[in-house]
Amino acid sequence: MDTRTLGELLDTLGEPALRLLTAPAGLTTPVTEVLLYDAHAPFPDRAPGALLLAVGVRADAAAALVDEAAAARMAGLVVRGGDGPSSGQGPPSGQGPSSGQGPSSGQGPSSGHVLASEQGPPSPQGLADAADRARERGLALLTVDEDAAWHHVHLLLAGAVGARPSPAGGAALGDLFSLAGAVATAVGGATVIEDPRQRILAHSTIPGQPVDEPRRQGILGRQVPGSPENTEQYRVLFASQGPVRLPALSAEELPRLAVAVRAGGETLGSLWVVDDGTLAPDAEEALAQGASTAALLLLRARAAQELSRHMTGDLLRRLLDGTAEPATAAERLGLAPGTPVRVAAFALKGAAAGAPDGEQAALRLLDLVRLQCEARYGRHACVLVDGVVYALLPGAYGRAGERQRRLAEDIVRRAGQALRVPVRAGLGDVVPEVAEVRGSREDADLVLRVLGPEETVAAMEEVRARAVLLRLSELLGERRELAAGAWRDIMAYDAGHGTDYARTLVCWLDAGCDMARAARLLAVHPNTCRYRLRQARAQLGIDLDDPDERLVLWLQLRTLAGLRSANA
Incomplete structure (x- = not known):
């Protein structure tokens, strides 16, 4: 079992959900394990370094528990409630009702005393008395939020101490x-x-x-x-x-x-x-x-399973942002060296993501994606980042890729029914190994951005042209020399004179310089199309015989001006 000091534990978890009331032995006190209190099991004679979660015991009724924890040489006791002084920082410990009694890490401490049940917040005086008693006995005393679920508190503390339970408990x-x-x-x-x-x-x-x-x-x-x-x-x-x-x-x-x-x-x-x-x-x-x-x-x-999911999710998060060591990450995720993978991204559509309950819906989407992926792949890495759920899918070539697309479609359908909001999915390119996962994640994000109004699922290979044009528009817009050119003059001339030169040029270029096809796209006579092109040459000095100028003009009108024959 790994050992952490009390100070390291507080620094890792963060305030305000976990607060330190007193630490008579100092913040260098070693914490070896986290136990859940059980009133119906024998209290251990010795549990050096243990941190005891006082499930079901009010802080102002915990005097006997403080005495027994100190006698067993425990490092500290965690009770519910209070806004007392804090020497450490602690993270959000979750929300929900208290989840009950039970020991963890192999043994369940209990006092054998009948203690007051955990009903309502402890009084400030009760907390102060408990802190005084703990200080006298040399025992650290900490508090958690009133709304914290004990099993979630145990999960976070066990993870911070360094417990490594099996993947599925x-x-x-x-x-x-x-x-x-x-x-x-x-x-x-x-x-x-x-x-x-x-x-x-x-x-x-x-x-x-x-x-x-x-x-x-x-x-x-x-x-x-x-x-x-x-x-x-x-x-x-x-x-x-x-x-x-x-x-x-x-x-x-x-x-x-x-x-x-x-x-x-x-x-x-x-x-x-x-x-x-x-x-x-x-x-x-x-x-x-x-x-x-x-x-x-x-x-x-359950705590072991949730901790394992949290750890694999955090590992995937670091893989996606490029801060994880690929070989170690692949081993911890159970992937053999050289296993091809791809990233699938799932997100709520449009206004649903920004709705008041959008964050809760995104968490439910994470649960649903994880459940479906685990049903097909067993232990699996999924994570929620900035409202998008990412899943790492292994072995994505050939028929495996087709099955993954069907999986994404199934998840989108199920999520839409369960959440009652539309969900979309994008599949990134297949990459040959975990070290290149970040690129597949960027692909999946791009796919989500270019999906049409009626599209719900697509892979990068299906929308690559749209994705490339989107990237080009961003690149051209960022660089002054790339955003300059005749296209600005054409747009300004149309705005000032009521002409349709830009639209005509886009349709003609989209049609491969075929005058008849361009005229059909514009719904005008071919002679009208020819006249507009001659006028554009004469008025704006455009050389449409130069293939390079045609290419640059077409790219700028399509990407920067956002014109295309489809919306002509």
């Missing part, structure tokens, strides 16, 4: 199978652990315990079969504060004993036990204890 989810087996042994019936969407995360395999056909089908499909009766049972379960006994729904099904898995006020899933009539006398108590442990494991898995 695999270790914690693996522990769920062990927990399911332990619960099945204690309760006396086959057990499954589900998430809030009724997906089966883990199940027991104790020999001799009966499993009925609906449970067998659910385990095989990793999903509880849906039915109106099932829906009603879940409603009853999630409305209950403890274990509930539920009747069999069919002749081939056995009754169930179930309990919701919660952390604070948030439902994380549920535990279900097949009840064949031989459950242990204390089955309900054992199941409730199992739910408490499951909450800790699910919180740890």
Whole structure:
């Protein structure tokens, strides 16, 4: 485990969401891990250097917790609320309700004392008393925002300390199978652990315990079969504060004993036990204890997954702006050397991006893009930068490129339905390795800029001509010598004399100097077109016989004046 000092932790995270109230041992105190407090688990005798998040405990009722944390040689305690003095800087810690109790980093501290629950902000005097107690015991005391979700605070602090959990919380989810087996042994019936969407995360395999056909089908499909009766049972379960006994729904099904898995006020899933009539006398108590442990494991898995996503997103951000070391980045992203990649960019269309809820919609778009990409590629790098969601897509040649375009189309369609706002996507050029990702990102941005009003998805190769003209217009406009020329005289003459020389010249040049085609574009007689060109030569001294002058004139009229035969 990496070690950071308390001062480094504060400098990394930033104020005002994390504030330091007192640090009796100084800011050089080492912090080795971040733990979530659990009132139902034994408090560790020793946890040197740990930072304890006081989930569910009011700061003005934390005196006993301060004493026990100090006795365990912890580095500090984090409580909710307060605008006390700060010696450090701390970042936004997220928003949302408190997400409950549970230990992290392998063990769950708890005091065994019945402490006041976290209801309402602590009083200023309560915070001051807690700070005094911490100062006496040599324990650092910090506070987080009232609105901060504890699991998000844990994610940020664990990341800052240097924890490196598995990409998808695999270790914690693996522990769920062990927990399911332990619960099945204690309760006396086959057990499954589900998430809030009724997906089966883990199940027991104790020999001799009966499993009925609906449970067998659910385990095989990793999903509880849906039915109106099932829906009603879940409603009853999630409305209950403890274990509930539920009747069999069919002749081939056995009754169930179930309990919701919660952390604070948030439902994380549920535990279900097949009840064949031989459950242990204390089955309900054992199941409730199992739910408490499951909450800790699910919180740890989610924090690990969110931290992994945050880290890969930050790595992609640095790749896109050219500040990451390519070889190291490719290895951390799981890409073999020489793997071709391309960048896909997704953005809300037009006014939707600047709407009051545009930022929230962009975050939801990030979640949707990440979900779809992970479904196809597994662990995946996506990041939101300046309102645009970028995804790094591997192996983009041939049919892989076609599949990626279909993926972008699918994401745009799903996002439009889910967000109720139009979304567009641009695919950059394929580059041969991660070191050239920045160029593919610039391509994807260009594609978004040149998409037509009715276009939603395009790859660079489909709109390259438009992209080149856009870049040329920017280049010509930036340089005085490139923006000067006869085109300005033509535009000024038309404005002063009511002529259409510029429009006529663009249509004639767009038509490849074919007079008949130019006349059709202008909807005039060819003789009218010839007359205008002769007048332009005579009045403005343009040499239309010089191919270089024709080329420069056409480029300037198309890019700087914005004229084209399509809008003639």
